[in-house]
Amino acid sequence: MDSTDSQETRTQILTYLKKICGGTPKGNDSLSxxxxxxxxxxxxxxxxxxxxxxxxxxxxxxxxTVDELINYVVARQxxxxx
Numbered sequence: 875m876d877s878t879d880s881q882e883t884r885t886q887i888l889t890y891l892k893k894i895c896g897g898t899p900k901g902n903d904s905l906s907x908x909x910x911x912x913x914x915x916x917x918x919x920x921x922x923x924x925x926x927x928x929x930x931x932x933x934x935x936x937x938x939t940v941d942e943l944i945n946y947v948v949a950r951q952x953x954x955x956x
Contacts (some may be wrong), residue, residue, distance in 0.1 A: 884944050901941035
């Protein structure tokens with residue numbers, strides 16, 4: 875995966891988070907601070923799997939920030955293409 879793909883992934887995730895949270899999330903924002911509770915995380919997980927054709931496991935529950943979420947998805951995409 876090249877940096878253009880990574881940037882596109884970042885943009886898509888930020889756009890989705892903005893849509894569901896109503897604000898403009900920053901990379902170091904806590905997911906709980908922007909309103910991602912357990913129900914929203916379940917919906918987010920489903921959306922990320924569908925949108926990026928990746929498989930998400932329970933490791934996602936250890937993610938605290940927007941940047942960690944983006945890095946997780948990028949890493950999963952890379953794993954799927956290798």
